Amino acid sequence: MTPRQRVFAVIVAVSLMVLIIDLVRRRKLKEELSILWLLTGFGVVVLSASYRLQLWLTHLIGAASSSTTVFGFAFLFLILISLHYSVRLSVMADQIKTLSQELALMKAKHGEDGHSEG
Amino acid sequence: MSVLAIVPAYNEASRVEGVVLRARKHVEEVAVIDDGSTDETASMARKAGATVLRLPINLGYGAALQTGYLYAAKEGFDALVQLDADGQHDPMEIPGLLEPVIEGECDLALGSRFLGGGTWRGAALRRVGMRFFSMLVKLLAGQVITDPTSGFQAMNRKVIERLAGGAYPEDFPDADVLVMLLRERFRVQEVGVVMRSSPTGKSMHSGIRPIYYVVKMLLSIFVVILRRSERRTR
Numbered sequence: 001m002t003p004r005q006r007v008f009a010v011i012v013a014v015s016l017m018v019l020i021i022d023l024v025r026r027r028k029l030k031e032e033l034s035i036l037w038l039l040t041g042f043g044v045v046v047l048s049a050s051y052r053l054q055l056w057l058t059h060l061i062g063a064a065s066s067s068t069t070v071f072g073f074a075f076l077f078l079i080l081i082s083l084h085y086s087v088r089l090s091v092m093a094d095q096i097k098t099l100s101q102e103l104a105l106m107k108a109k110h111g112e113d114g115h116s117e118g
Numbered sequence: 119m120s121v122l123a124i125v126p127a128y129n130e131a132s133r134v135e136g137v138v139l140r141a142r143k144h145v146e147e148v149a150v151i152d153d154g155s156t157d158e159t160a161s162m163a164r165k166a167g168a169t170v171l172r173l174p175i176n177l178g179y180g181a182a183l184q185t186g187y188l189y190a191a192k193e194g195f196d197a198l199v200q201l202d203a204d205g206q207h208d209p210m211e212i213p214g215l216l217e218p219v220i221e222g223e224c225d226l227a228l229g230s231r232f233l234g235g236g237t238w239r240g241a242a243l244r245r246v247g248m249r250f251f252s253m254l255v256k257l258l259a260g261q262v263i264t265d266p267t268s269g270f271q272a273m274n275r276k277v278i279e280r281l282a283g284g285a286y287p288e289d290f291p292d293a294d295v296l297v298m299l300l301r302e303r304f305r306v307q308e309v310g311v312v313m314r315s316s317p318t319g320k321s322m323h324s325g326i327r328p329i330y331y332v333v334k335m336l337l338s339i340f341v342v343i344l345r346r347s348e349r350r351t352r
Contacts, residue, residue, distance in 0.1 A: 021341070031287065031334065031337055031338050031341060032334060035330075035333060035334065099174055099175065
């Protein structure tokens, strides 16, 4: 990985982390959902900054070059994050269903659905 | 001064009744926030005379507490005490915890297990973690808090309204809330209380995921520092 590539990767990762922290600060992003993003950004910074680590991982996975390793791991982290959000969305879909059902039952009980209780 | 006790509970059917009965001796009303329990927690709490706020889904300890704050704010209570449903916090300590709040000496009284004795014995790693966050609170807010993770607290209406509105950490409301309140110039005082080890060996505050807790807490405290101050002028 050339020094320019390393600097670019570090700048992108640090910028991403700053953006995420600002989103959390402005309450646009929940803290618990930001942790994976921050860990990913931190991982990219460490991997980009440490040439020895890059070489070791490149050799381990049989990649063509160390830049492939860095961006490959970043891509892998993104896949894992997407999977994590898919799981969270599935849980939230169930929660929305439960809330909607409870609301319907409450409205029926209090006669708020336009029909009085018998 | 009207006082509400709030007791967030998740699957504590075997213990909540005793906590409610003892707490009712010291406050006007006890509200149990049933955080989506799958057992008979709600009915047992109701049987003991508590007002039950039943969340249809499990939202977590912080959200359950905030539900209690919302109820207290809406119903116009002057003060609030919060305690756990597992018997770790002795309701007999409520008057001592409330006293500095009622007397106007502080806005929030925090029950400290390290100042009051009791049978609480946490794991070594947890004690180290508590010490670490205690030092962090001192560094960031300038006040020594011996038990920053204590969920046994009493507060006046100003604190109730502050915590009921706006952002509130939903999973681990501990040191980050203390740092936030201290930096907004609320007066926080510690009161020694007897605290027992949780009968089940678990606690809402203790982590089965200690690493996640530390990371999340550090991030939350960092964000509290960064946020534009909503300081009150006193």
